[in-house]
Amino acid sequence: MSETNREVAGAGDRAGGRSSQSVLFEIYITELDRLRRIAAGMGLGAADAEDALQDVSLKALRRGPKCKSRDEAVRWLTKVTVNRCLMHHRREKRFTRSTAEIIKRRTENALEQTGTDAKAIAAEELEVVRQSLSELEDTLLTTVVLRYFVGLNSTEIGQILELSASAVRTRLREGRMILARKLTERGIEL
Amino acid sequence: MEKSCEQIEKLLVDYADGELSPSESSDVAEHLSKCEACRRTVVALQRSLDLAGIVWADGLEEIKGVGLPRTSGVSRFKWRRYAAAVAGILVVAAISIVCVTRTTPKQAEPTFAEIERQIDESGRAARLLAAAEMLADCPSAKSIVKQQYRYIAETYPRTPAAAQAKLRIR
Numbered sequence: 001m002s003e004t005n006r007e008v009a010g011a012g013d014r015a016g017g018r019s020s021q022s023v024l025f026e027i028y029i030t031e032l033d034r035l036r037r038i039a040a041g042m043g044l045g046a047a048d049a050e051d052a053l054q055d056v057s058l059k060a061l062r063r064g065p066k067c068k069s070r071d072e073a074v075r076w077l078t079k080v081t082v083n084r085c086l087m088h089h090r091r092e093k094r095f096t097r098s099t100a101e102i103i104k105r106r107t108e109n110a111l112e113q114t115g116t117d118a119k120a121i122a123a124e125e126l127e128v129v130r131q132s133l134s135e136l137e138d139t140l141l142t143t144v145v146l147r148y149f150v151g152l153n154s155t156e157i158g159q160i161l162e163l164s165a166s167a168v169r170t171r172l173r174e175g176r177m178i179l180a181r182k183l184t185e186r187g188i189e190l
Numbered sequence: 191m192e193k194s195c196e197q198i199e200k201l202l203v204d205y206a207d208g209e210l211s212p213s214e215s216s217d218v219a220e221h222l223s224k225c226e227a228c229r230r231t232v233v234a235l236q237r238s239l240d241l242a243g244i245v246w247a248d249g250l251e252e253i254k255g256v257g258l259p260r261t262s263g264v265s266r267f268k269w270r271r272y273a274a275a276v277a278g279i280l281v282v283a284a285i286s287i288v289c290v291t292r293t294t295p296k297q298a299e300p301t302f303a304e305i306e307r308q309i310d311e312s313g314r315a316a317r318l319l320a321a322a323e324m325l326a327d328c329p330s331a332k333s334i335v336k337q338q339y340r341y342i343a344e345t346y347p348r349t350p351a352a353a354q355a356k357l358r359i360r
Contacts, residue, residue, distance in 0.1 A: 022328045029331070032257050039256075040249035046256055053257030061324060102248045129241035148239060149246045173203040179242065180234035 024064035027073045028057050034074075034150055035081045041145030042085040043092070043134060052084045079160050082146070086138055099127040125183060132182040140175035143168055193217060198228055206235045259321045259334075277309050308348070315351035318342050322355075 028035070035056065039049040059080055067073035103123050133141065146157045147168075154165040154172070161168070198221045204210050205218045222229050284305050291299075300308075322338035325331045342355040 025325075025328055026330050029259075036253055036257060037246075037250060040253055041246045043249065044253065045249075046253050049253040050256040054259075057257065057259055102244065105248060105251070125237065126241050126244060129238050130245050132238075133242060133245060144242070145246070148242070169204070169209070172207075173200070176203045176206075176235055176239065177199075179238035180231060183234045183238045183241075184230060 020066035021061050021064045024060040024067065024073050024077070025057065027070060028060045028077055031074055031077055035077065037150050038078065038081045038145060039085050041149040042082075042089045042141065044085055044088055048088050048092075052081070052088060055084055056081050075160050078146075078150075082142055082160065086142065089141065090138060099123055099130055102126060102130075124186070128182055128186050129179060132179050136175060136178060140171055140178070143171040144175040144179075147172055193221060195221075195225060195228055198222075198225070199231065202228065202231055202235060206232060259325055259331075273309075273313050276313070277306065280305065280309055311346045312349045312351065315342050315346035315349040315355075319351040319354055322358075 032053070035053055036049065039052055044052060056077065060077060064073075065076060067076060100123075103126065136144070142161065143157055146152045146160065147154070152160070154168040157163070157168045158165045163171075198218055201210060201214060201218050205215060210218065222232065281302070284300075284302070288299065318338060319342055322335050322342070325335050325338070336359065339355040339358045342349075343352045343359065346352050
């Protein structure tokens with residue numbers, strides 16, 4: 001057991017009855033950035049992400065399981081967040097921010113390419129990918145987000161989604177190829 | 191034996207992610223040196239991931255700051271429903287009071303906008319207080335809880351929740 005995991009288990013033992021939920025809630029606070037990434041990756045806007053994460057925090061505080069280690073607690077929180085965000089994604093099937101808004105923000109931040117043609121191409125490509133992400137099947141979007149935006153490896157994703165690492169890789173391949181094909185199908189210059 | 195485009199395509203994502211064995215990786219590299227279509231696919235794989243990263247990062251920027259414990263167990267929509275019901279009752283009560291006091295000399299009567307604002311503020315303050323009290327059990331959240339009480343007392347000073355928050359600070 002790692003040092004951090006021993007600390008979590010120890011804190012739980014010391015704190016008695018309320019411990020598992022309280023410890024889980026503390027881990028929720030420290031892992032909030034990761035959970036926000038999941039929400040953003042699944043296309044939730046500010047209000048919906050707020051709702052989703054508040055639900056997760058309350059679930060952790062009220063009905064959170066007794067986790068043996070910090071890793072297990074983080075996995076539980078990630079899984080609950082993924083499921084909560086998926087509920088929203090299935091209903092909405094879209095990314096709230098439009099391409100124009102994304103481009104505008106990037107222009108304001110001076111991060112975008114210069115030149116009118118380059119901007120037009122970038123906007124078109126961005127719209128294709130944004131649309132493709134919205135249409136991507138739930139299971140594929142989840143794995144792609146966890147791998148490439150949250151930064152988990154296939155084994156970690158497998159533990160969260162209860163899949164084998166090879167099944168995760170299969171989903172990643174499928175998801176990535178769909179995104180790439182949509183880009184090439186539109187005849188975008190590469 | 192040299193692999194076909196179809197066989198290579200199955201390996202391209204793993205190739206781009208650096209997940210192939212050295213021998214598989216060199217097979218793919220060799221194929222790519224001869225095949226423009228597969229090269230385009232590799233570029234598209236990278237480009238689409240870069241663009242997805244832009245979409246995600248933008249979304250993350252939008253939601254930074256969300257998820258901090260601020261509300262009670264009632265979700266936004268349910269809370270709105272309750273707030274609407276309470277507001278309705280209060281508006282009816284306010285109208286009744288206005289009707290009853292119409293005959294008495296006019297004093298500074300609160301406008302509907304003021305009543306609405308007070309209801310809204312009281313609701314917000316109460317939700318924040320409920321969240322803070324829930325957090326109060328967590329030893330590591332003590333400073334957050336104290337900040338929360340101060341925030342309630344300073345931001346919504348004329349609400350019952352602010353009075354409670356002031357008591358908690360003491």
